[in-house]
Amino acid sequence: MTVDSTAAARTPRKRTAAKKSAKKSPGAGTPDLVQLLSPEGERVENAAHAEYAAFVEDITAEELRGLYRDMVLTRRFDAEATSLQRQGELGLWASLLGQEAAQIGSGRATRDDDYVFPTYREHGVAWCRGVDPTNLLGMFRGVNNGGWDPNSNNFHLYTIVIGSQTLHATGYAMGVAKDGADSAVIAYFGDGASSQGDVAESFTFSAVYNAPVVFFCQNNQWAISEPTEKQTRVPLYQRAQGYGFPGVRVDGNDVLACLAVTKWALERARRGEGPTLVEAFTYRMGAHTTSDDPTKYRADEEREAWEAKDPILRLRTYLESQTDTDEGFFAELETESEALGLRVREAVRAMPDPDRMAIFENAYADGHSLVDEERAQFAAYQASFTDAEGGN
């Protein structure tokens, strides 16, 4: 694998490169793109987007540092997972490198009582929801297929069958509305997923029932090896209109804009105005997963251009130039980062393999006679070895 995501994953230092390639900014040229922080780390004022900006108007430097911290720690965690995979501790890892702003911005926009339906790459959102990051690793290590209780943090299990969770989110949101609750639901999916029939059906159901759900599409421009043009010939956010609800394209590398737009959309849902599609225009800076080799299908220059738009770098520039954030904050964060890496590494290595009898657990909630029979046969079969070894 040629893309060195661990290197890129280090907490970025101030880099002058940022400005260099800011001109090459696919998507940013679109007048419709909501951006509050430019790649150069400057606050963007755009009257057309005032409605969104209002949601972050009063944001404090402290809160901004919080977002920065979330992004840095998420990236650190992600890099650790990537290297754990290389060391054979994980079978696979799907890196979020480059998508931190989209995930932290949207994740921090949710309230505790909201409910989140992720794909398999929402490590940053999980972080915002308070899911212990080591829990995310179980399925990639192969000890389970989803290791957390969705209801503990209102964060559903990772879903691998592309797009299917958008319907679960819609149904959940229909339930929220039935309950008369004022919370909202957010469903994550990718640019590739936008082609799945299930996603279209979730648009239809949510529109017809006016369900309080936000569809948050991280358009990272790639579905494994396929560029977005293989999924659509117009920007994805436009998809929503034909279903009768608004679609917004936000700069997915701008954490502030992602926070603002997602808050706006969640508020709409809470107010009973139904679904919204948010397209976060971002970039998958690493490989699809650790099994993937992007050199097969995309040019290095593309990634390099996007590195200049790094979501973390951008906020750092802003923090340093526009707020009272001092070096101490960054230094402390570096230490915290390392500690997180260490903790994750140790936790993974300590993760026990599941007991073999676990195969038969949880297939059914109320039991199933065939499973009982097979469990008993399996136990007897296993015991025959022990017996044999015991000289029985």
Add this chain to the structure above:
Amino acid sequence: MTVDSTAAARTPRKRTAAKKSAKKSPGAGTPDLVQLLSPEGERVENAAHAEYAAFVEDITAEELRGLYRDMVLTRRFDAEATSLQRQGELGLWASLLGQEAAQIGSGRATRDDDYVFPTYREHGVAWCRGVDPTNLLGMFRGVNNGGWDPNSNNFHLYTIVIGSQTLHATGYAMGVAKDGADSAVIAYFGDGASSQGDVAESFTFSAVYNAPVVFFCQNNQWAISEPTEKQTRVPLYQRAQGYGFPGVRVDGNDVLACLAVTKWALERARRGEGPTLVEAFTYRMGAHTTSDDPTKYRADEEREAWEAKDPILRLRTYLESQTDTDEGFFAELETESEALGLRVREAVRAMPDPDRMAIFENAYADGHSLVDEERAQFAAYQASFTDAEGGN
């Protein structure tokens, strides 16, 4: 069943009722609705729709009479099928009553080398394609599941699994493009079908591959008992835009407008401009099928209001007032109509039941050893009765 579709199905006489309820005209109020012939049978001039109107500019009185004849004969055929069902000659019938203009207009817009993918209600389109109407009855009688050779008239088999044919049409159109042919494909589906994931996927595929296909949605405002609001909260033609191709809403009871808009869309496809969605806004005047009882779910007044917009009536008024069409034409058509009814009736009654061994035919093209074995066993089993009867 309370709706008497046979009565309504007779060739309509000049009716003064037409004007009466013209004010109640859902959909017609939409500025976007393409209409060239008003419910009162008058030519509508609308500069905004000149691009479509151009396609029927030179239409002759003779051609208009042809369209009228198509609609009348289709309705007569449809009524005959409905009554054959009542007489027990058919197991089921799905009437197109009220949708004649949408089907004849769009059907007559196709060229011989175009290819048509119908649902199960496109009897009028089948008529335009030259499919012998009695062939359509086989599946409703239960002697086959689709009795014609699709390639004889470039008219695919009826498809019952809602929406699935839109993907076949798209694939076929991809093939047409690959072949460098300048023909086009048209896929029919209903307002209900618009919710199926397959239809959305066909929009995506056709847009991405720029396939020469026209999606012709007959929005007859009902999917069995469900009104269109259960499928969408915005007009269906708008769906297309979010996929990157145009959508047009046409008055589905205006044969001229349907002809024009479909020709326009097919020409776009031929020119390599890709897919178009045409929503023909019409009304299912009868029951969903002969098994259905619409009094359970919709008010009589609704149907009555739509009877005033009868597609056949409208063209008749125009023919009588604006062309040289004389009574003789209508009288002759009446005779032709009756003859068609008689021919269909006789043909259906003469339709033999299939040979029982037909069960085993055509499951596979290249044969299958299990089917061979079962066929032989079945034959032996049947022979055992004959043998027994034969006193063997």
Add this chain to the structure above:
Amino acid sequence: MAVQKLPLAKAINESLRMALDTDPKVLVMGEDVGKLGGVFRVTDGLQKDFGEDRVIDTPLAESGIVGTAIGLALRGYRPVVEIQFDGFVFPAYDQIVTQLAKMHARALGKIKLPVVVRIPYGGGIGAVEHHSESPEALFAHVAGLKVVSPSNASDAYWMMQQAIQSDDPVIFFEPKRRYWDKGEVDTEAIPGPLHGARTVREGTDLTLVAYGPMVKVCLEVAAAAQEEGKSLEVLDLRSMSPIDFDAIQKSVEKTRRLVVVHEAPVFLGTGAEIAARIAERCFYHLEAPVLRVGGYHVPYPPARLEDEYLPGLDRVLDAVDRSLAY
């Protein structure tokens, strides 16, 4: 009054009504289940009495129906979903197989999905394509699902109650050609276990196992055989996942002969599993191989041929004779 004579469809209707009435979390959803009351009137009157919020007409999209039902279940609801006909369940197959069946295990038991998927199934009603199929094996093979089918009004009532109470997803196959058959329903009875088979006729010479629409045929077969002096035991399987093999085994140990009957194709139908397992369990008891009567390996034929395709009295009797001839 607790005991009523009801058509099977009406028994399900009453059962749904009872569930809607007693548990505010129960929902009924599907195409045309509202005002129309479903194409078979199984949900007739429910929307009128429980409102559009509980009895929900959905968009025409089966994957969406099951997918949103999963979401509603995650929110604490107990949706009873209707698929209009057997042949239209396939757009929802992905949601059923990859999500509904597996989510409980994926969550290590932390979430439950009490979703019932009702599917009117089987032939014999002279319908057009896709309206007469018996796809139960395609669900029974999938771990995480439970699959049942009542054969009579009383079971229809009670098995629906139990399916709704189940914390596992249940695929509930309704024998559509028996919808109009009347039977006594005692709404105060104490039902047997949802997944237990039931002996519906005792006999000594051969065991017939069937479920859903074929139970009636097998009872007719047993009556006809009786006249020829053969004593047939008939088991109503009721559940295709899990299968009550103990009950079948017990019967076969007595009769030593087994014929399994279903409408679904024989090849890889549920009869295959029953034959395989009983052949193993009763290896020393069987006087004849387990025989199977079912559909052929061809697409369901057009209506005018379905009587040839479907197992009927003669074909089952033929298998009985063949078994007894061993």
Add this chain to the structure above:
Amino acid sequence: MAVQKLPLAKAINESLRMALDTDPKVLVMGEDVGKLGGVFRVTDGLQKDFGEDRVIDTPLAESGIVGTAIGLALRGYRPVVEIQFDGFVFPAYDQIVTQLAKMHARALGKIKLPVVVRIPYGGGIGAVEHHSESPEALFAHVAGLKVVSPSNASDAYWMMQQAIQSDDPVIFFEPKRRYWDKGEVDTEAIPGPLHGARTVREGTDLTLVAYGPMVKVCLEVAAAAQEEGKSLEVLDLRSMSPIDFDAIQKSVEKTRRLVVVHEAPVFLGTGAEIAARIAERCFYHLEAPVLRVGGYHVPYPPARLEDEYLPGLDRVLDAVDRSLAY
């Protein structure tokens, strides 16, 4: 040179290349089959050599892939469709079952659908959920489809040629954990029939039937058993629809014992049909019931447990012992 030693994946690649080269109507389509060459590199280099018009990266929508492939077949093309992993075929299940399988019959034979659906299947590669399943029974039960699986490079090459030439839809299951296993491929050989089983090892005491990834395991079992003085015959089934029952019967009439092995769950797996049918065909020959070794009735477990779940040497040997003990 006609004979080459190739990994199984490369053999399929060569076979596709040959087909693309000789028949301009052959298309390859699927997710990531183009520049990437598929996640297993099975289509590596094909787009480069045959262009984007022949080797087509599709949108991420399996129903769309199969649905448009049907349309392309109606237009005279012969699409070879890739489903990226076993667990992702279900969104396409409706198109496969209700359209691809039935359209030839629906048209009374007037149209043909020569579509090949390639599915890398099975476990043993330490993957995450949905990447290790064996859903072949869910296709074999469906009339109108043919279902095959090669176990080695040569069969992979030739069976793909035959599948593409077939005028029926073929579901082509590729044993993904054998993709890297090398074998000799003679591109000038004359292959046997696509749906015939093959005896891969002769024996006299017991017959092992397997296909795809399990053939190798069964050969290892036979070798191990040999050391204990037991002579096992191993049949590579190759086709799950139709199944070559004659070949199995012939072998069992000789060995009188049969064990069927597959990764798919035992319950209603292809082994059920084989057991049922062979029990009938060989009723007087069998010294022991047909035994089956396969997956359990649970969702495919996480990677760290898959070795417990998958039939391996020990579990098959255990079944062999149990059979021989009768």
